[in-house]
Amino acid sequence: METTKQKTNTGNYKTVSIQRKFDLPIDKVWSAWTTEDGLKKWWGPKAYSCPVCHVDFKVGGKYLASMMHKDKGDVLWSTGVYKEIIPQKKIVMTDSFSDSNGNVISAFDAGMPGVWPQELIITVELKEDHGKTYMTLTQEPMPAEMYDDCIKGWNECLDKLEEI
16 A cells, blocks of 8 residues: 655745655564665666665665666766654654765766755654554655656555565
8 A cells, every 4th residue: 555645845846755665564564664675676667676775774874776777787876964863753864875885975966857955854754553553754855847756656666675
């Protein structure tokens, strides 16, 4: 089950907000977000894999994750810093395009259309009820012209997460 809401920000930006219910216990969903092995299994839409992922999961720690297209071989990199961690409840992290060394680059240099901020914020909130995990994910500020693609991409990623 998935529900998607949108909130318009000032300018040409929107907030992505996705709610999902996983038929998984919270510790499995938490591990999928917080470990290298976990992220590698689902990071990237369905046509992508995540061959390289580094996670220093602590406040102030960084992540670096790749998304490689399975057919074309194109690779996109993202990096960020963990800003807030409440175990098995909440993760707040920055998100930026990067090179393979984790140096932040512009969306333009990453080959992405639209006018992107240098840094987005991803917030993941989790709740467990009877062995199922309810997740709310927000990402902002998202360029309005990329909003629909972002929703599609996140839902494809989260479909992969649910399969693990």
